[in-house]
Amino acid sequence: MSSxxxxxxxxxxxxxxxxxxxxxxxxxxxxxxxxxxxxxxxxLIVCALWAPDFVPYDPFKVNTLNRLKPPSAAHWLGTDxxxxxxxxxxxxxxxxxxxxxxxxxxxxxxxxxxxxxIAGSGPSWLDVAVMRVIDVMLAFPYILLTLAxxxxxxxxxxxxxxxxxxxxxxxxxxxxxxxxxxxxQEEYVEAMRALGxxxxxxxxxxxxxxxxxxxxxxxxFQMPLAVLAAAxxxxxxxxxxxxxxxxxxxxxxxxxxxxxxxxxxxxxxLAIFVSILALNLLGNALRDVxxxxxx
Amino acid sequence: MTExxxxxxxxxxxxxxxxxxxxxVDGVDLEVNPGEVLGLVGESGCGKTVTALSVMRLVDAPGRxxxxxxxFDRRDLLSLSASEMAQVRGAEIAMIFQQPKVSLNPVMRxxxxxxxxxxxxxxxxxxxxxxxxxxxxxxxGIPAPEAKARAYPHELSGGQAQRVMIAIALSLKPKLLIADxxxxxxxxxxxxxVLALLRERCKALGTSLILVTHDLGVVAQVADRVAxxxxxxxxxxxxxxxxxxxxxxxxxxxxxxxxxxxxALKPRLVEIPGNVPxxxxxxxxxxxxxxCGERLRVGSxxxxxxxxxxxRGPGLQVRCWLADxxxxxxxRALA
Numbered sequence: 198m199s200s201x202x203x204x205x206x207x208x209x210x211x212x213x214x215x216x217x218x219x220x221x222x223x224x225x226x227x228x229x230x231x232x233x234x235x236x237x238x239x240x241l242i243v244c245a246l247w248a249p250d251f252v253p254y255d256p257f258k259v260n261t262l263n264r265l266k267p268p269s270a271a272h273w274l275g276t277d278x279x280x281x282x283x284x285x286x287x288x289x290x291x292x293x294x295x296x297x298x299x300x301x302x303x304x305x306x307x308x309x310x311x312x313x314x315i316a317g318s319g320p321s322w323l324d325v326a327v328m329r330v331i332d333v334m335l336a337f338p339y340i341l342l343t344l345a346x347x348x349x350x351x352x353x354x355x356x357x358x359x360x361x362x363x364x365x366x367x368x369x370x371x372x373x374x375x376x377x378x379x380x381x382q383e384e385y386v387e388a389m390r391a392l393g394x395x396x397x398x399x400x401x402x403x404x405x406x407x408x409x410x411x412x413x414x415x416x417x418f419q420m421p422l423a424v425l426a427a428a429x430x431x432x433x434x435x436x437x438x439x440x441x442x443x444x445x446x447x448x449x450x451x452x453x454x455x456x457x458x459x460x461x462x463x464x465x466x467l468a469i470f471v472s473i474l475a476l477n478l479l480g481n482a483l484r485d486v487x488x489x490x491x492x
Numbered sequence: 493m494t495e496x497x498x499x500x501x502x503x504x505x506x507x508x509x510x511x512x513x514x515x516x517v518d519g520v521d522l523e524v525n526p527g528e529v530l531g532l533v534g535e536s537g538c539g540k541t542v543t544a545l546s547v548m549r550l551v552d553a554p555g556r557x558x559x560x561x562x563x564f565d566r567r568d569l570l571s572l573s574a575s576e577m578a579q580v581r582g583a584e585i586a587m588i589f590q591q592p593k594v595s596l597n598p599v600m601r602x603x604x605x606x607x608x609x610x611x612x613x614x615x616x617x618x619x620x621x622x623x624x625x626x627x628x629x630x631x632x633g634i635p636a637p638e639a640k641a642r643a644y645p646h647e648l649s650g651g652q653a654q655r656v657m658i659a660i661a662l663s664l665k666p667k668l669l670i671a672d673x674x675x676x677x678x679x680x681x682x683x684x685x686v687l688a689l690l691r692e693r694c695k696a697l698g699t700s701l702i703l704v705t706h707d708l709g710v711v712a713q714v715a716d717r718v719a720x721x722x723x724x725x726x727x728x729x730x731x732x733x734x735x736x737x738x739x740x741x742x743x744x745x746x747x748x749x750x751x752x753x754x755x756a757l758k759p760r761l762v763e764i765p766g767n768v769p770x771x772x773x774x775x776x777x778x779x780x781x782x783x784c785g786e787r788l789r790v791g792s793x794x795x796x797x798x799x800x801x802x803x804r805g806p807g808l809q810v811r812c813w814l815a816d817x818x819x820x821x822x823x824r825a826l827a
Contacts, residue, residue: 383594384589384591384594384595385594385595385596385597385598387550387589387595388587388588388589388595388596388657389597390550390581391548391550391581391582391586391587391589392581392582392586392587392609392660392661393578393579393580393581393582393583393613394578394582394612395575395578398612402597402600402608403597406597406599406600407597407598407599
């Protein structure tokens with residue numbers, strides 16, 4: 198999974214290098230899947246920012262008279278076991294989706310990129326030290342690693358996001374290290390040295406800008422994985438705790454009523470499904486545009 | 493005579509690879525005078541580029557400079573600290589490379605790459621540096637320099653890219669420019685223009701130029717003096733006219749004999765048999781002996797004893813037993 202994403206990111210860098218970002222965006226707009234995915238992601242961002250202003254009901258308001266009502270005109274997605282409106286809860290839940298995207302991906306990317314840079318451009322003992330630690334992290338299955346980190350940090354939504362972030366570090370570190378090693382061999386780096394540039398100037402002016410595009414593309418592949426992992430942790434009761442309307446946490450409660458009130462599971466389940474699908478559509482469209490082999 | 497700007501003595505740069513030692517540069521002596529254009533010629537793998545990189549102290553592991561001295565402008569380059577050497581690079585000794593299009597940072601506008609030198613090394617502000625950069629682009633013959641300064645390297649042709657490299661290398665008015673095969677990647681018409689530009693800019697700034705090339709035609713066009721390298725050593729040094737008129741070393745003669753002359757009725761080009769020896773073994777005798785068509789004239793000495801550098805006149809040096817007066821006597825005795 199991650200090595201395939203790695204390969205794609207490296208290929209994509211070459212295409213962007215040749216064709217430029219503006220061309221890439223224009224090609225992307227021509228793809229229907231990219232437009233659908235983009236629209237959904239945009240909608241989720243709007244929900245995350247302004248959902249409290251337009252949800253029909255208070256997502257935390259308990260109404261025991263309205264328990265487990267099927268979808269109707271008043272409650273489009275029905276109500277849960279405490280009579281809370283599921284549509285409102287799902288829309289507010291988009292906030293956690295976006296939060297997980299931002300926080301875990303930025304933790305993974307910032308630490309991973311930093312480690313990759315020092316491993317790729319530092320002395321060889323540092324490279325060995327950093328990459329062996331990364332190898333140890335990679336030896337654990339992704340979910341197991343996040344579980345282990347949660348076990349240390351304690352269960353909560355924030356800790357879930359941090360643990361998903363930490364579990365994402367090795368992928369970025371490996372990608373960036375490899376790219377740095379490749380860029381370091383480029384003649385323009387040698388030329389910069391010949392012009393008297395020090396290691397810091399070479400890092401900031403030559404290596405980082407040339408690695409940036411692969412990092413951005415890798416992020417687009419990692420984001421859905423991070424969201425799914427965070428939802429899974431919440432489902433296991435190790436992430437968001439009730440009554441927070443996080444989709445994974447909502448699923449746990451709904452599980453009990455799966456046979457009697459299917460809509461309680463369907464609402465958060467569909468939300469997860471659609472949002473992950475949207476991210477994947479966007480990522481795949483990006484890959485299609487940038488991968489010369491898929492044409 | 494004036495003191496040379498650069499003087500290399502007994503330079504040895506060896507590579508400590510997995511399969512043993514490679515003596516890429518093994519006792520090079522070279523001098524470059526102020527304002528002079530020196531052509532450094534030789535086959536692939538004879539140590540030209542490594543010599544150039546040694547002067548810049550840019551030889552990467554597993555390579556290491558293991559002996560000799562490099563004096564530049566009354567300083568010993570090999571004893572400078574890393575940061576002092578970084579100060580020398582770019583400001584006093586600059587270098588341009590074989591592949592101009594990949595020597596430019598692909599994500600930075602070319603004007604910015606020139607301006608960078610002024611900002612980083614001369615402390616200029618952005619606007620002034622940008623103005624300088626445009627002036628330099630005009631000086632190296634880039635049409636519409638204001639527009640081209642905003643271009644990215646992939647929007648330039650090979651010739652334009654090399655002109656930009658020349659502009660960057662000469663931006664801080666270095667005393668010495670090392671050009672490593674600067675025209676090999678360009679097509680022939682552009683080659684001539686770039687060479688003319690190199691020579692003109694260097695003469696205008698009083699910059700000395702070391703032109704590393706395997707192309708004797710390039711040397712004839714640009715150089716004042718030529719050093720011919722073979723197997724990690726300089727085998728002949730001479731003023732350019734002298735070298736072409738009366739080459740002393742059999743290897744130089746071989747090189748010259750292998751150039752096709754347009755319109756000349758040469759039945760067959762002369763080739764030098766064999767290959768450049770691998771530079772990993774310890775050599776006894778002259779390194780060219782195995783391929784030399786004239787070694788028999790001197791007898792077995794070529795195989796057993798390495799020839800010293802023999803001075804044959806002002807600026808004229810040969811590393812060959814044929815140039816040894818004793819050898820001439822012997823030859824006469826044999827005849």
